[in-house]
Amino acid sequence: MQAWRVHDNGEPSEVMRLEETERPTPGDGQVLLRVRAANVNFPDALLCRGQYQVRPPLPFTPGVEICGETEDGRRVIATPALPHGGFAEYALADAAAVLPAPDALDDAEAAALHIGYQTGWFGLHRRARLEAGETLLVHAAAGGVGSAAVQLGKAAGATVIGVVGGPDKAAVARELGCDVVIDRRAEDVIAAVKEATGGRGADVIYDPVGGEAYTQSAKTVAFEGRIVVVGFASGTIPSPALNHALVKNYAILGLHWGLYTTKNPKLVQHCHEQLTDLAARGAIRPLVSERVPLSGAASAVQRVADGVTTGRIAVLPTSENGAAA
Template sequence: MNQPIAAEAWVATELGDPGKVLARQNIEVRPPGPGEIRVAVRAFCLNFNDIDVIKGRYTTMPLPAPFVPGMETVGVVESAGPGSEHLIGRRIVGIPMMAFGGYASYAIVDAATALDLPDWISDVDGAALHYPFHLGWFALRERGRLKPGETLLVHAAAGGTGSGALVLGKALGARVIATAGSQEKLAFCTELGADHVINYRDDDWVNQVMELTYGRGVDVAFDAVGGNVTVQTFKCMGFNGRHLMAGFAEDIALEDGDYLSPRPIAYGNFDVCGVCLVYVNDPVGVRRTLGFNWPARSDGQRAHVEILELIRTGRIRTVVGEQIDWADLPNALERMAARQTTGRLVVSTGHHG
């Protein structure tokens, strides 16, 4: 239990394009420390943030190569550090420490993020529900205060987080307008239940949103794209609307950009709501040390119960775009970076230890 364990992993040998710099290697995974668990990994999802980390563009968390990417994990807890022994033997979904290390057959996971998976849900679905639905729940319910009958605009609605917000928004009783960048992706959004679909490559997409809302604008906008999409979305916001700033898929450098003007916000009488989801044991401690407001582990557990019940009763379903073979992981990341994928891309390790 207190010894390193051998694992197979995808290692970023240097910073660059995933298809060029990722290599399969055998590594040693250290024992878990206080507040940590070591997980025998069964499945995980690929994320845009993984691509940015591998390319060295993620200034929030710059990593020197070599390192193992991967910010999500599903598996069975093999060992635990002090304070987390009660999790040993349980199948969980969680976030690896410091949000990397997940592309491996064993991973060190932050115990504060570990959420139990019931027997009736598969490893693949357990991986696919985690970030889209927890982020979506936090964004739509906690930050956006979405009510039944309101209109929700979801950008990049065919992607991993966007598809989750679309499905969850419908389950919460909203009228959903979904944007995507191709006819195939728009058809995909319609299949997921979108009431209206718009190609955001159309020059007049803002006018289309306004027509669909009879000139009133939307109540809530889920925006994980950033950049010009955000600026244009401000024109779509209704009175007392809530714009959810949930990510920067267009370019991670936008996190520190200066492209937003206060004028449309002030004159538009709508809220701009920051959305950053990390469950922690000590929110006040994080506030004092990092200056960030992050929700507590107990908040995550409450949301997890609600999300699992929505899945169990069939009101929502996970959106698995592809199941990726271990050997095809770098290529899948390249296709994701080129916007050629839909839904969640889930990698199964074949590990059942």
């Protein structure tokens, strides 16, 4: 089979190599999946760089989110078991963590309903307890993680403010349903948020960026607001001033979705049921901005790493009729 493999750590476009290799053999509790679609996530870039919290042995195949097909023909979604990731014709996954792919979504959309939407659901509902009528601010609102949070916030009845970088991403954020869109490259984010909220600030802030975005969050969070820390796509991990959280009465909430898969897997299943229902009702639909063949995976991962994409890029190792792409 064909698979992208990383033999040395570095930038994705430099270290990912498309190779012929043997199909992986499932271990205890694992299943072999034919990859129907693999979506590119920022952690794929971190894996290539050797900067992710999980460091699989070299060489490994990146690709942390797939829609696949079991040997008995079931369409499922899964997070592949590294080092046998999703940018390949076949991948491995833990059988206990495989979830049914929603019928309402195609392969690329179904794959995208996993990490970003599970993260959004846990962040907004489990951690921040977002309520209808509250104001939600989403950083990087046009990206894969941010676009999921925007849709979930709207589905929950919140007023959503999206912060983006550039006019093209601003247009995407508006199409996603943001009530207010702020272009951080052209506007003062802090002033714009205060103007949009009558000076009150946002009740919940969803931050997958870190760095300057977190500084803006601390200055625009409302009384008894909640800042959900999801990741650090900016490359800068902030050091919060806890005295500021004390005097302003807000909460800083961390979210590592992967922990739920081991600490409380029943909640992951419950979340998937909620997301499947929302997709069936048309309340959410993952934004897949581009679909590329397997040969385009390295370029796609690099573009995500460079922050120039919107939504998700889907890698399609096989065509719709099951033949190699």
